[in-house]
Amino acid sequence: MNKQVRVRFAPSPTGPLHIGGVRTALYNYLFAKKHGGDFLLRIEDTDQGRFVPGAEQYIIDSLKWAGIMPDEGVGIGGPHAPYRQSERKEIYRQYAEQLIEDGYAYYAFDTSEELEKLRKELEGSKASNTSYSSHVRGRMRNSLTLPTEEVATRMAAGDPFVIRLKMPENELVKANDMVRERIEVNTSTLDDKVLFKSDGFPTYHLANVVDDHFMEITHVIRGEEWLPSLPLHVLLYRYLGWEDTMPEFAHLPLLLKPDGKGKLSKRDGDRLGFPVFPLQWKDPASGELSTGYRESGYFPEAFINMLAFLGWNPGTEQEIFSVDDLAEHFSIEHVHKAGAKFDFEKAKWFNHQYLIRRNNEELAYEFEKILQSKGITVNFEYLVTVVALVKERVNFVQEMWQQASFFFIAPESYDAEVVKKRWKDNIPSLIADVKGVIRKIEPFTAESFKDSVHHFVEEKQANMGSIMNTLRLSLVGGSFGPDLPVIAEMLGKEEVISRIEKALATIK
RNA sequence: GGUCCGUUCAUCUAGGGGUUAGGAUACAAGGUUUUCAUCCUUGACACAGGGGUUCGAUUCCCCUACGGACUACCA
Numbered sequence: 001m002n003k004q005v006r007v008r009f010a011p012s013p014t015g016p017l018h019i020g021g022v023r024t025a026l027y028n029y030l031f032a033k034k035h036g037g038d039f040l041l042r043i044e045d046t047d048q049g050r051f052v053p054g055a056e057q058y059i060i061d062s063l064k065w066a067g068i069m070p071d072e073g074v075g076i077g078g079p080h081a082p083y084r085q086s087e088r089k090e091i092y093r094q095y096a097e098q099l100i101e102d103g104y105a106y107y108a109f110d111t112s113e114e115l116e117k118l119r120k121e122l123e124g125s126k127a128s129n130t131s132y133s134s135h136v137r138g139r140m141r142n143s144l145t146l147p148t149e150e151v152a153t154r155m156a157a158g159d160p161f162v163i164r165l166k167m168p169e170n171e172l173v174k175a176n177d178m179v180r181e182r183i184e185v186n187t188s189t190l191d192d193k194v195l196f197k198s199d200g201f202p203t204y205h206l207a208n209v210v211d212d213h214f215m216e217i218t219h220v221i222r223g224e225e226w227l228p229s230l231p232l233h234v235l236l237y238r239y240l241g242w243e244d245t246m247p248e249f250a251h252l253p254l255l256l257k258p259d260g261k262g263k264l265s266k267r268d269g270d271r272l273g274f275p276v277f278p279l280q281w282k283d284p285a286s287g288e289l290s291t292g293y294r295e296s297g298y299f300p301e302a303f304i305n306m307l308a309f310l311g312w313n314p315g316t317e318q319e320i321f322s323v324d325d326l327a328e329h330f331s332i333e334h335v336h337k338a339g340a341k342f343d344f345e346k347a348k349w350f351n352h353q354y355l356i357r358r359n360n361e362e363l364a365y366e367f368e369k370i371l372q373s374k375g376i377t378v379n380f381e382y383l384v385t386v387v388a389l390v391k392e393r394v395n396f397v398q399e400m401w402q403q404a405s406f407f408f409i410a411p412e413s414y415d416a417e418v419v420k421k422r423w424k425d426n427i428p429s430l431i432a433d434v435k436g437v438i439r440k441i442e443p444f445t446a447e448s449f450k451d452s453v454h455h456f457v458e459e460k461q462a463n464m465g466s467i468m469n470t471l472r473l474s475l476v477g478g479s480f481g482p483d484l485p486v487i488a489e490m491l492g493k494e495e496v497i498s499r500i501e502k503a504l505a506t507i508k
Numbered sequence: 509g510g511u512c513c514g515u516u517c518a519u520c521u522a523g524g525g526g527u528u529a530g531g532a533u534a535c536a537a538g539g540u541u542u543u544c545a546u547c548c549u550u551g552a553c554a555c556a557g558g559g560g561u562u563c564g565a566u567u568c569c570c571c572u573a574c575g576g577a578c579u580a581c582c583a
Contacts, residue, residue: 012583047582112581119580128510131579162581180513189511197581204583228512228578251513254576258519261575309532313521317531336521339576343519346533356546393545403545418543468542480544 005037007219009063009070010208012044013055016281016290017062019342020223020255020264023307027252027335028221029068030308033327037218041073042211043084046201053284056084062278066300067323080215085207092202095210095240096163096195100143104239105195107161108132108142109154131191134169163196165205165232165239173231178219178250178332185231193232205229209236212247221250221332224339250332253311254339264342266290274344278303297396298347302354306347310340320353352395363387366397374401376408385490389482403481407490410499411477414507418479422469423507430462431470435500444493446485453485474503 009025011017017025032039041063043056060075072078082088099105110118115132118140122130129135137144142164143151154161171187195206202210212220230249237246255264258272269276269290279292293303305321313336314321314329321329355363364383371378390403437456441448453471457464472484475496481487488496 050582194581225577319532338514341519346520349533465542472543
């Protein structure tokens with residue numbers, strides 16, 4: 001039975017998508033592409049209380065930026081529309097009711113106070129199962145304990161109720177996980193999960209199973225936080241009569257904090273100074289702004305490549321993969337079992353790798369935008385040459401400014417350390433002499449500049465290092481940058497002379 | 509507390525009953541670059557611990573430790 005592969009990414013619009021979510025989406029996408037299947041985006045907005053305006057659009061925009069385009073789903077449509085669970089609300093209740101009819105679920109009328117009381121009592125006891133379960137359901141207020149008439153009366157009166165799964169006692173549920181293989185759990189350790197809430201919405205567990213079934217999902221690839229509820233989901237498929245078409249499951253390792261322990265969170269990004277979101281996000285409630293990978297200068301391809309390697313590897317030593325390459329080589333078998341600590345240094349390295357592979361025109365185009373924002377306009381050909389000279393030295397396009405600003409404007413100041421180290425007492429007169437030599441160079445090229453300076457140094461029996469480095473200091477303002485003769489040629493004779501004069505007049 | 513999952517260099521990871529335990533990032537040293545960066549070479553750095561099974565265990569099993577997730581009318 002070679003069914004068409006169909007996978008889904010099903011986030012909740014409760015805030016900005018964090019990079020762990022993007023990775024989950026990515027793995028789903030890669031799996032679908034690898035198998036020629038479909039990747040769908042479903043929005044799980046069954047919790048009205050946690051709904052955050054803008055979060056859904058943020059998810060869509062993030063996926064788009066990352067190049068993870070769904071084949072169907074919210075914002076796209078498709079044969080199983082709608083893909084937003086709030087718009088599918090009417091579908092779920094009948095399945096919850098069906099479970100009750102078949103004896104697998106029941107109505108519960110317990111108030112939150114009663115539930116709170118139960119929780120306190122159970123936590124204080126030595127009970128191995130401290131939840132609403134088969135051990136206690138017999139003494140709670142539900143359709144299993146209440147007389148049939150009272151249940152009917154309550155229902156007719158519109159009393160609030162939930163529908164809970166009647167978790168069987170002492171049954172071994174066997175489930176398979178593509179990453180971890182066999183998982184076995186005794187149902188006595190599980191609880192009677194709420195499937196249908198008193199506000200008329202299903203919980204994740206019900207909605208997820210119903211939707212995955214009707215949307216013909218073949219593989220559920222999701223975060224490891226769902227592993228504990230896998231047995232419940234398996235039971236749900238079984239009780240709903242869908243076990244023969246139940247999808248396969250793969251639970252992905254979590255993304256952990258770079259330092260210390262625990263799941264990666266927004267706070268870590270703030271604390272350690274790196275983005276945890278793909279795109280910038282402004283919290284609608286607090287107005288707080290969080291930066292994103294896009295705004296930090298990451299190429300989406302580099303971001304994706306970096307993310308792909310957090311928990312997966314190709315089994316070879318290749319590390320640079322385009323999205324298409326990833327799709328071709330991806331396999332669940334190579335997903336690591338343990339959580340991955342996020343390594344920001346490696347993320348930067350990935351971006352550098354993509355940056356140096358980009359063609360100069362494209363980079364020049366990006367860099368031009370930054371220059372324009374600083375009020376600098378410059379010949380594009382010149383810019384392409386500058387980019388070619390500095391691209392190896394930066395991780396991000398915006399870093400080109402600090403590496404190349406001297407190509408556009410004369411240094412405003414001179415690196416104090418370099419001045420201290422190089423600008424000795426004999427330098428000003430030597431540099432003034434070099435200036436005279438430079439003035440005579442014709443034509444003014446990197447080659448002729450180099451030859452003239454060499455010749456000068458020999459004649460004066462001066463120290464080459466001190467001349468070149470002080471010239472560099474004069475032209476760029478510090479001890480960095482590409483080959484000095486090349487810089488000189490780019491700048492042109494007049495500019496070089498003027499910068500030397502400025503340095504002579506300014507330093508010390 | 510309970511349930512489940514996990515544990516190879518600092519980090520991401522490969523491997524897998526017999527290996528000099530491999531690669532990448534970061535780090536260090538040297539070379540190249542008369543600067544810086546790149547680049548090249550080299551270096552240091554790991555199988556959590558204890559029991560088994562076995563001729564042999566880092567690899568398989570058990571226990572412990574540690575870490576994580578879950579334990580809501582949240583997903």
